Amino acid sequence: MSQFFTKSMARNIFYGGTLFSVLLFLALTFHTTWKVPQRSNAANLTEQVARGKHLWETRNCIGCHTLLGEGAYFAPELGNVYKRRGDAFIKVWIKAQPTKVPGRRQMPQFNFTDAQLDDLVAFLKWTSEINTENWPPNVEG
Amino acid sequence: MQLLQYKSQAVAKPYFIAAIGLFVGQILFGLIMGLQYVIGDFMFPAIPFNIARMVHTNLLIVWLLFGFMGAAYYLVPEESETELHSPLLAHLMFWIFLIAGALTIVGYLSVPYASLAEMTGNNLLATMGREFLEQPLPTKLGIVVVALAFLYNIGMTILKGRKTAITIILLTGLIGLAGFFLFAFYNPSNLVKDKYFWWWVVHLWVEGVWELIMGAILGFVLIKITGVDREVIEKWLYVIITLALVTGLVGTGHHYYWIGAPGYWQWWGGFFSALEPLPFFAMVVFCFNMVNRRRRQHPNKAATLWALGTAVMAFLGAGVWGFLHTLAPVNYYTHGTQITAAHGHMAFYGAYVMVVLTIISYAMPILRGREVNPERAQVLEMWAFWLMTVSMVFITLFLTAAGILQSWLQRIIPNPQSFMQVQDQLHIFYWLRELAGLVFLIGLGVYLYSFFAKDKPQTVEVSEPAPTATVASQPATT
Secondary structure: OOOOOOHHHHHHHHHHHHHHHHHHHHHHHHHHHHHHHHHOOHHHOOHHHHHHHHHHHHOOHHHOOEEOOEEOOOOOEOOOHHHHHOHHHHHHHHHHOOOOOOOOOOOOOOOOOHHHHHHHHHHHHHHHOOOOOOOOOOOOO | OOOOOOHHHHHHHHHHHHHHHHHHHHHHHHHHHHHHOOOOOOOOOOOOHHHHHHHHHHHHHHHHHHHHHHHHHHHHHHHHOOOOOOHHHHHHHHHHHHHHHHHHHHHHHHOOHHHHHHHOOOOOOOOOOOOOOOOOHHHHHHHHHHHHHHHHHHHHHHHHOOOOHHHHHHHHHHHHHHHHHHHHHOOOOOHHHHHHHHHHHHHHHHHHHHHHHHHHHHHHHHHHHHOOOHHHHHHHHHHHHHHHHHHHHHHHHHHOOOOOOOOOHHHHHHHHHHOOHHHHHHHHHHHHHHHHOOOEEOOOHHHHHHHHHHHHHHHHHHHHHHHHOOOHHHHHHHOOOHHHHHHHHHHHHHHHHHHHHHHHHHHHHHHOOOOOOOHHHHHHHHHHHHHHHHHHHHHHHHHHHHHHHHHHHHHHOOOOOOHHHHHHOOHHHHHHHHHHHHHHHHHHHHHHHHOOOOOOOOOOOOOOOOOOOEEOOOOOOO
């Protein structure tokens, strides 16, 4: 093969192939970012939802939970927790942590104010309404 | 005898030592988390799971970066046939990176994460609290500074010296690494957009530009230990990285199935990512081919083993275990389960941990003033190879079993069970995983010990002389 296929040919295929892939990926990305506002109901993305996301991040929730299937696999999926448990349960649950049941996985107490809990729930509600192509398969996440 | 071809290659040594040190920390935290999977309140509230996981994954990333930088500092002067542009800058950046890394870990462990965010200016520019990108803003900025100084140093060296395909590919990978990291600073309040571009760091690193770095390191080591013609090796490298980028770039789409991106990603992502095993398969063929066609019998048997092991394990972990759950109809049920964890463990170990250990195995003896390690040290290192590699295979198998059962109980059967209900039924697999993790730790201990092992004083005459680099009289053929 060495006579017919030289290093410079291989290099040119690399440049060409990479350029093609980059352009294809950018085109799809362009179209996706155009579609995202509609698929994520961006009109409902209020200040409160944004504050909730900030709380989600600064408490490192992703270090135990998954959100739309991404994160750690130590604790339940929360992308659809709003649909699974509802507003009131989520707040009571967060307030009741840690359960201190011996041997059970424990969640820290974050000492949220009521307003912060509202923000967090607003974020989880908004997240649960994203068009995820019907994932997860059922409400258990 | 002067073993180092260029004095400035010596800056690689502290980088490799730091890499190994942080590797040990990573494994210890992995074992803590493994135990927390079965004894939920283990070490709580001192080290909650999310903190342990952050330390585990961040240490991994940082020590691999140390390894990549050490590799670049070692191989670029030799490839470019010139001294490093600025050894001083490389030393300086080493300490900055190490101290920034250490402070970050201390911060994770000693301050609640929310306070850490507040203290470090996360309210000015919120970047924290996203998986793998948990670092405080000053750390992220520090990474950028170190990366730029590093690229400048390596780039100048390459510019003034001989340009080889290996250095060009390495530099391309490193520029990509630094460039894509900038997306760590982009955190829109729209979660879908956030996730979409978060993958530009995570996926385009590990299934994109890191493969270029890996290919370049493997190519360099193979040239050294096999003596095969550079032209052949570099041609292969181009083929491999073409496959890596052509499949890996659009293959990013396999992360876009269920996060709010359009449904067509199930086709684009599925098709291209299904081809992602190809570059890894090519790497296996390439490595075995080159070793079989070797023109010298290199006395560093351990390095050869690591190089071949890297190719095989990367193919299994990244290629096969990735393919297992990459198609949308499968991923619908396995997304975010222990299947993902299984794949993550073997892919990271097989591709990136092992490639760093490969270059360390080849370069460290030379950096320590000898061509190769004594026979006994090599035997111990090879024991460490097998202990760590086999236990990682078992970790992967146990997590895969857990993941299959998890998907089944939680997502497939007619009366699906809740997350924690399912987790309680997976304990046996988590215990076995922890056991395999302990074996891994033993392997790591043997690995560390191998650096200090000397040959026992010989009391009997040995029939074979001490191994040295010799040209094989009969070149092996396939």
